[in-house]
Amino acid sequence: MKQQIFTIIAFCLAPVLNAQQPPVIKLTAEKLHARVREWPYPVNGITVPTDAPALTWPATNGAGGVLPMESGSAVPADPNIGKVRYQVLLATDKNFSSGLIKSQEQAWAVYPLHQALKPGHWYWKYGYAIKNSSKWTWSPVYDFVVAAKSAGIKPSPSVREVLQRNEGAHPHLWNLHTGRETFYKNNRENPEAKKFIAVAEKLMKEPLPDESPVRRIDTVGKKGKELDGLMDRMYHDFGDRVGNPVRNLCIAYYLTKDKRFIEDAKRRALNLLAMDPDKNWATRSDFNNGAVLEALGWFYDLGYDFISPGEKELFKKVMVKRAKQIYSDLPNRFELHLCDNHVWQITLRNLAIGTVALLGEVPEAKEWFTYMYEVWSARFPVLGTTDGGWHESNGYFLVSFRSIIYLSQLFGDFSGVDYFQMPWMQNLPYYLLYSFPPSGTSTAYGDQWEDLRKGITAGYGLFADALTYKLNNPYLNWYVQEIKRAHPEFFKKTDDYLFFRLLNYKPYRSLKTASPLDLPRSRTFADIGLAAMTEDLTKVGNTICSYLISNPFGSSGHGHAGQNAFTINYKGKTLLGASGYYSQFSDRHNLLDYRNTRAYSTILADSLSQKIGEEGYGWMPRSISGKEIQYALGDASNAYGDIKSAFWLDRFKQINVKPDRTNGFGDPGVTRYRRHMLQLSGGYILLYDELEAKQAIKWTTQFHAPFYTIVADKTDNVNRQNFAVETDLGNMNASVFAAASLQMTVHHRFAEPAVNWMKLTDGNKLRQYTDQWHAGITSPPAKKFRFFTIIQIHEGKTEIVKTVNSENGLTELQVGAWKMKVQLDGNKPAVLQVMGSHSFFNYGNTPVAFGGGQLTPKIPGSSMLLEMQGNKVVRQEVVDDVPDVVKYDKQ
Known part of the structure; x- marks a missing residue:
């Protein structure tokens, strides 16, 4: 027999096959992610993955931990979460005398660093005090290490810089104060813009909405949780139905300079001002309240020159009331929550747009914006880390799409940071491609997974298409191309991402595609498992x-x-x-x-x-991608x-x-x-x-x-x-x-x-x-x-x-080849061996005969895949490797 050449190719991280590392790792932590932050980060001398980490710690109400209430929950908000203020000290020595960084006093328990730290050891602590008190209680001193290799994307600027850079006249949103003429000229010949304008023309002929239910449901005899659920269902989407027309008419005005659109937007916005959530269910829920706030923000900012002084006061009164309903329970709670879904999905976007419209108009807006910018800088993407995945899977992922797109644009406009260049964003196309292929269906996991059983949806197609305006990824472009080929109907109507496409429109955009045949046949997203x-x-x-x-x-x-x-x-x-x-x-x-x-x-x-x-x-813990x-x-x-x-x-x-x-x-x-x-x-x-x-x-x-x-x-x-x-x-x-x-x-x-x-x-x-x-x-x-x-x-x-053989539990089976x-x-x-004509998988310590020779695992207990490629044996061998949360967020 011709002598075979054995080639070993490492496909895993260097530490994975370290001979001193045990092949099997047992995790002992009660939880890896707490529902509400229970321990500080970063601690225990870990080497952080970035040179500008976000420091975070457990919240306190002054007497103990904060109750884990979340939006939409029957658990009431902790009445004392707003009674404390925090401060952070960070330095290169334990005594905080060298390289000291000192935060301003703040009402929230997270501190994103807006500067790159120099490599070396860093020490930090946080303190809190009750409002109107000078007595501070300080945490122990924690430490972490910044490595030279941790340098990454340029840190986001401080909120002070962001606010200074964006002070000025309306409109504040979407860079339209300086870019409105460019937006107008760039879309003059845009077919989508023309189609949108035609829709806006029809929209002006529609009557003003009243506060009637979106759908009628019999609630006779219902009470408690069931009644609340049915009432919420009756008015679900009401806020979008009455708010989206205001937004769309504002956009039409900036596309055409035709005052008819902004005047009709005003008529509809004034109608929204009269809707009282205290008297009617229509705009009471967090989603509907937020949608109305956002719509008012669109008009107040983009239609500012068409509002009388008296009307401005009424707008500010109503908007502040609605914004406070969202904001009041956020600081010292929301930033620490694993994922307060309603806020991250929708109401954070609503509040951000309403807040930006009010900057310079009401004093509270500066605090609201500061809080949101700091939380965004520290926590996004809240249900992923770097691998591009989304913890709750794809059924509910789509509920977050609009906020992912528009908040990345909004905070990017204000800060100058391209959030679409984040590692998570850069890996997101692969998560879409593997977890929900264009001609397939999705993973059967998480709430509403069954809604995707018929295959790719318009929501996914339009979201992926929006990403192509910011991500230069040929596989993503192929993904969208395939969806457009199979479902052209998804892309023929106006949709939630139209304005994003108009903002980023390039008349001669050319997208390179690459077939995913170039990619491995499997991919693991370890951070979401x-x-x-x-x-x-x-x-x-x-x-x-x-x-x-x-x-x-x-x-x-x-x-x-x-x-x-x-x-x-x-x-x-x-x-x-x-x-x-x-x-x-x-x-x-x-x-x-x-x-x-x-x-x-x-x-x-x-x-x-x-x-x-x-x-x-x-x-x-392990994965391998092979040919067979x-x-x-x-x-x-x-x-x-x-x-x-x-x-x-x-x-x-x-x-x-x-x-x-x-x-x-x-x-x-x-x-x-x-x-x-x-x-x-x-x-x-x-x-x-x-x-x-x-x-x-x-x-x-x-x-x-x-x-x-x-x-x-x-x-x-x-x-x-x-x-x-x-x-x-x-x-x-x-x-x-x-x-x-x-x-x-x-x-x-x-x-x-x-x-x-x-x-x-x-x-x-x-x-x-x-x-x-x-x-x-x-x-x-x-x-x-x-x-x-x-x-x-x-x-x-x-x-x-x-069954070829079975003795002492060791069973040999054959099916097909x-x-x-x-x-x-x-x-x-444990033993598992799988043998094909060109491939051999081995788990356990049983001898391996493949490719004309005998092979043994480098580490007993590893998982090993051997494949013939020509006359060479390609070897992949892995032992347990932990997800990033275990590597970096050590309790």
Whole structure:
């Protein structure tokens, strides 16, 4: 035999294969992200990833911690959050005598540095005092290190510089004071501008809106939480419906200089001034109140020259009242919240636009703007870090799109910082491409994931298109090009991003595209715990995409208790994934099924769900992308136990449900749950689960087919269970193996029925919550257990999975051209080997024979992929690597 040449290529970070690093890392923190900041950052001498970090610390009300209230919550705001002020000291020595940086006194618990720190050791502390008191209480001294390599994007300027640079006459927004003529001339021949002007002409003929419900719902006999929910539903989107016309008419005026548009905008804005949230539900909710504030801000700023002195006073009175309703509960709370969704999604944008319109007009506006700019500088992107991902997944990601686009533009206009150059923004195109391919569907995870079941939506297409105006990414351009080709109807109407396109319009814009065939077939977003595996990103509508989710954020916000859950999409449809329906944030179906582990294709431990809350987290220790084999490892060892989050315990209390064993919650004593997932070329998905608990418990591996039917198949082997998914797309079946007898239950019942009590609709049609199919395969009680699952998806018939050999738990299997060796006995060292004609995957310490030679892992316990490329063996080997929150945010 011709002698083979062995080439080793490292595809991972240098520290990953450090011989002194253990291959397996066990995280012991109760949570990685706190719902409300519980510890200071940065501390413990960590080397920060940037030379201009943001310092943050737990809030206080002067007597203790601040209550974790959030917008829209039934938990009342802490009445004492506004009674303290803070100050920060930062220096290069512990005595704060060298290189001292001293903050102004402030009402919020975050301090973004607007200057690059020189490399070296830095020390800091914060103090607080009650208002009107001179007594300061100081924290311990904390320390961190700035490395020379930490130098990155130029820091944002101080808020003082920003305000000085933007003082002057109206309009303040969108650089239109100096750029209005450029905006006018640049769009004179813009086809979109002409189309928009024609729409504005029609808009002027529409009658003024009154405060009638957007939709009628019978509320007779309803009370409490149900009545509030139905009233909110009746007026949902009212603010946008009455506010957007004001915005659009202002834009039309700046496009044409035709006073008719601004005069009609004024007529409509004056109508909004008369709407009183204290007397009518129409503009009472945080979303509707914010939308009206934003609309008034658009007109007050862009139509300032058309308002009389008396009218200006009325505008300021109403706008200040509405702005205070948003702002009053923010400082000393919102900046510390993991993600107060309503504010980040919508009302922060509303408040920012309203505030900028009032700068120089009312004294409070300067404080409001300062606060928002500081929080934006310190926290954006709030549900991601650098990898481009979004913790709550794609169902609710789209609710944040407008704010991501317009606040990045607004704060960029004011500061001169291009926020679209942030690492997270630069990686965002890859998250879109892998998690929601243009001809496929998305990950089945998080609130409203099922709304994306039919494939790419106009919201995603328009958001991605808007990003192309700021990001020079050929793969993003390809992504948008493909959506436009398949769905030209998405781009024919006016939409929320039209003004952004007008602001950034270039008549002769040329976008280079690149096929994602150039990219790896899989990509892991470790900061949000998502591994995406594909066969061909250019042909997702005909091939397989699979996903493994293990989320460091836990089931916070719109996230779910689905750690180590998987999704399999085929030909743009979800075959296996999650189940259930989103009707309301925390009703019975949501807490007992949809948000619960019961709804996910992962493991129930002793029939108990993972923890709902930040404490129920997972993470993605390993991943490898190959030609024929894609691999990821999720760790959900910390996901199980009693619910501890005060926020979620309150949600259970609100619906009179106890999160106890009767309702599927409690501590099963899980100490290890690591799921290895591989996608093999030819239509195969493998799962290898390593499970351990403090005592013997039952383990149930779950599979959900939300849009198809599961049918149990017969088996002669009690240690193996088979089922098929009946689809119109081809053939799919699964075989689950273990070293002990297994029991399978296939059914189409929810643990808690799904009821559309909120009267949600798709268009004018009431949503129907139909039954969905589920399979659960349960072990006998065991302290240590293993499942091995083979899933096949083919257009034609699936193959027979042959058992070649089985001895002492070490089982050899063959399906198609793939051979597998797996240790099923949980009391023996784990082994997983997968062998193809050109690829070999190895996990464990079993000898490896490949490419005409013998290979051993560099570190025992690693995951290793070997591939033949010509006459060379390309080797990728990884051990555990932690997400950024563990590397940098050490408690």
